[in-house]
Amino acid sequence: xxxxxxxxxxxxxxxxxxxxxxxxxxxxxxxxxxxxxxxxxxxxxxxxxxxxxxxxxxxxxxxxxxxxxxxxxxxxxxxxxxxxxxxxxxxxxxxxxxxxxxxxxxxxxxxxxxxxxxxxxxxxxxxxxxxxxxxxxxxxxxxxxxxxxxxxxxxxxxxxxxxxxxxxxxxxxxxxxxxxxxxxxxxxxxxxxxxxxxxxxxxxxxxxxxxxxxxxxxxxxxxxxxxxxxxxxxxxxxxxxxxxxxxxxxxxxxxxxxxxxxxxxxxxxxxxxxxxxxxxxxxxxxxxxxxxxxxxxxxxxxxxxxxxxxxxxxxxx
Amino acid sequence: xxxxxxxxxxxxxxxxxxxxxxxxxxxxxxxxxxxxxxxxxxxxxxxxxxxxxxxxxxxxxxxxxxxxxxxxxxxxxxxxxxxxxxxxxxxxxxxxxxxxxxxxxxxxxxxxxxxxxxxxxxxxxxxxxxxxxxxxxxxxxxxxxxxxxxxxxxxxxxxxxxxxxxxxxxxxxxxxxxxxxxxxxxxxxxxxxxxxxxxxxxxxxxxxxxxxxxxxxxxxxxxxxxxxxxxxxxxxxxxxxxxxxxxxx
Numbered sequence: 001x002x003x004x005x006x007x008x009x010x011x012x013x014x015x016x017x018x019x020x021x022x023x024x025x026x027x028x029x030x031x032x033x034x035x036x037x038x039x040x041x042x043x044x045x046x047x048x049x050x051x052x053x054x055x056x057x058x059x060x061x062x063x064x065x066x067x068x069x070x071x072x073x074x075x076x077x078x079x080x081x082x083x084x085x086x087x088x089x090x091x092x093x094x095x096x097x098x099x100x101x102x103x104x105x106x107x108x109x110x111x112x113x114x115x116x117x118x119x120x121x122x123x124x125x126x127x128x129x130x131x132x133x134x135x136x137x138x139x140x141x142x143x144x145x146x147x148x149x150x151x152x153x154x155x156x157x158x159x160x161x162x163x164x165x166x167x168x169x170x171x172x173x174x175x176x177x178x179x180x181x182x183x184x185x186x187x188x189x190x191x192x193x194x195x196x197x198x199x200x201x202x203x204x205x206x207x208x209x210x211x212x213x214x215x216x217x218x219x220x221x222x223x224x225x226x227x228x229x230x231x232x233x234x235x236x237x238x239x240x241x242x243x244x245x246x247x248x249x250x251x252x253x254x255x256x257x258x259x260x261x262x263x264x265x266x267x268x269x270x271x272x273x274x275x276x277x278x279x280x281x282x283x284x285x286x287x288x289x290x291x292x293x294x295x296x297x298x299x300x301x302x303x304x305x306x307x308x309x310x311x312x313x314x315x316x317x
Numbered sequence: 318x319x320x321x322x323x324x325x326x327x328x329x330x331x332x333x334x335x336x337x338x339x340x341x342x343x344x345x346x347x348x349x350x351x352x353x354x355x356x357x358x359x360x361x362x363x364x365x366x367x368x369x370x371x372x373x374x375x376x377x378x379x380x381x382x383x384x385x386x387x388x389x390x391x392x393x394x395x396x397x398x399x400x401x402x403x404x405x406x407x408x409x410x411x412x413x414x415x416x417x418x419x420x421x422x423x424x425x426x427x428x429x430x431x432x433x434x435x436x437x438x439x440x441x442x443x444x445x446x447x448x449x450x451x452x453x454x455x456x457x458x459x460x461x462x463x464x465x466x467x468x469x470x471x472x473x474x475x476x477x478x479x480x481x482x483x484x485x486x487x488x489x490x491x492x493x494x495x496x497x498x499x500x501x502x503x504x505x506x507x508x509x510x511x512x513x514x515x516x517x518x519x520x521x522x523x524x525x526x527x528x529x530x531x532x533x534x535x536x537x538x539x540x541x542x543x544x545x546x547x548x549x550x551x552x553x554x555x556x557x558x559x560x561x562x563x564x565x566x
């Protein structure tokens with residue numbers, strides 16, 4: 001176990017002219033991450049992901065709760081925790097005026113790496129950054145900057161790496177590239193805790209994940225387990241009379257949800273249910289305008305647990 | 318602790334000199350003051366020679382560089398607050414005060430370079446100063462710079478916004494400059510300004526600097542300025558280190 005955290009809580013008080021407001025950012029989050037695992041924290045913006053990571057990385061002190069990270073108590077021995085961490089924040093932390101190499105070397109020196117220059121050269125090579133290593137940070141592209149940020153976090157070969165929203169703002173090609181590099185970390189035995197609001201990212205990368213919403217854990221497990229909980233397939237349809245359609249399909253489905261103008265029908269075996277479903281709707285005279293069959297995604301898990309889709313939840317905040 | 322401070326000082330210095338144009342500009346400025354302002358001041362100085370004017374203005378120019386050069390160094394910290402590198406250092410095993418102390422130390426190194434340049438120019442223009450006085454002037458300048466740099470880092474970490482920071486600095490700069498008698502000695506000022514001037518710490522530094530340049534080693538302004546700035550420098554440095562703690566638990 002590289003991270004064992006229990007009942008972490010954090011609230012922030014903001015003072016403005018309108019008075020004092022207290023926001024409970026994290027309300028009792030617990031998590032366990034095994035050595036060598038990629039663990040994801042999935043949730044909409046404002047769910048408390050970053051606050052959780054900032055607590056676990058010693059940046060802010062939790063109001064309550066305990067955590068043991070890489071064998072050290074978070075509250076009693078934060079310095080020991082810091083020595084075992086790589087931390088890549090959402091902002092990245094790449095400086096504009098200094099070269100990538102100088103920043104990586106500096107990070108290595110702070111961590112007392114035996115040969116800082118050699119270690120920096122190796123990690124830069126590993127992230128295909130050797131060519132641009134001597135250019136100032138501001139001249140790098142978004143994808144290159146991300147890679148520099150991760151190289152800085154990894155130069156001292158920490159057993160545990162924190163990645164806060166690692167692919168936000170990257171184009172699809174750079175995202176795929178970064179995913180591949182994060183997977184390689186697992187092969188090298190590095191444990192990774194990453195936060196994301198992308199479903200596909202959590203699904204593709206994480207061995208296990210937890211879904212958080214409003215500062216609380218709403219579900220936890222492997223992506224496969226979580227999706228099986230909601231059932232295998234989802235049929236999404238648009239019809240002239242959704243209420244009637246929902247009533248007609250109730251016996252065929254495990255669960256039915258009306259979501260604005262679409263009806264989501266959760267079934268165990270979509271391919272074989274579809275013909276029966278179409279016949280039933282036709283028999284009741286419901287007019288269909290569209291129909292789609294998909295494997296259920298983590299968004300369906302989120303929807304089942306919170307009553308909202310991740311997209312809607314993101315738009316709220 | 319010391320190792321990390323040295324590490325950050327070196328890193329900051331390398332960063333400053335990675336594009337040598339900017340530090341060069343910073344160094345030219347005080348020299349320009351000497352070359353262009355001293356002749357102007359000549360007409361106002363009793364006695365009236367350029368050397369007299371310089372003896373009056375060189376210590377003022379040195380204290381001015383010490384304060385206003387260092388006061389702006391906090392801007393770099395705001396940029397790093399924004400790009401996340403400060404947060405990254407806060408999560409590293411670095412001794413946290415070193416993150417701020419490294420910057421303050423870098424400012425001191427730059428300051429010494431500027432001071433030497435100003436002294437060389439002033440001497441070329443006919444100013445003479447004894448060895449003891451010279452050392453004391455440099456020390457006083459360093460203490461003044463330390464105070465200003467600490468203040469700037471602390472302010473940057475408290476305000477956390479370039480706009481707010483530049484407005485705050487602008488607000489304080491003019492009164493501090495005029496009430497110190499930097500350009501026009503305070504003896505020319507009306508009575509209410511004379512009463513107010515001793516409240517301004519920079520006034521004492523300038524007075525002590527002028528006493529040193531005039532060779533009045535026993536002048537009471539010298540121990541006053543040293544005592545005052547040592548205390549202030551310690552206070553602002555502690556404040557800046559504490560402000561860093563506020564951004565990171």
